[in-house]
Every structure is written in C-alpha cells, then in structure tokens.
Amino acid sequence: MIRQTEERRHSRHKKWFATTLEEMKAFLAIVINMGLIKKRSISSYWSTRACNATPWFGTVMSRNRFQLLLRYMHVEDVDRIPPRNSPHYK
Numbered sequence: 001m002i003r004q005t006e007e008r009r010h011s012r013h014k015k016w017f018a019t020t021l022e023e024m025k026a027f028l029a030i031v032i033n034m035g036l037i038k039k040r041s042i043s044s045y046w047s048t049r050a051c052n053a054t055p056w057f058g059t060v061m062s063r064n065r066f067q068l069l070l071r072y073m074h075v076e077d078v079d080r081i082p083p084r085n086s087p088h089y090k
Helices: 021-036 056-060 063-072
Strands: none
Touching (some): 021 063, 056 063
C-alpha cells in the first residue's frame, strides 16, 4: 500500500492502482527493450516526435504507469533480512 503524503494536486501518484502479473511482465519487457534500444531519458521512449518515435513502448503501457511501477518496485528476499535488533540491520 502506498502511503498518501502531501502531494501536488495533479500528482500521478494519486492514480495508483494495484498491478497484475501480466502488467509486471509488460513492465519487464519494456525494461529489456530499453537495454536494446538506447535513448537519453525514460520519457524519450514514449516520444511521439517523428525523428525520435519508438511507438511500441506506448502500445505496451503509458509512460506515467511505467514510471509509477519503476518508482515503487522493490525486490528483496525477506528471508535474508536481519532482525531489527541486529547490528546488520539497515
């Protein structure tokens, strides 16, 4: 669950909704393709300018949704996290 903090009136974070397995597969497909197609910024992958367009990205998911998933994605093996009272806890 994303904690609601004070955000701008039209913040894209207010449009958050739970993801699905299919959407995460699409997210990973985009990340892999970003490794194959090099651009200067994340937003440039969704550019509609004729000289810079790669339309596939926009057909998979919106730029805003991709950026939300990227921001909140967290992968960690919970079995390897030391307890809070451990000196190795971060």
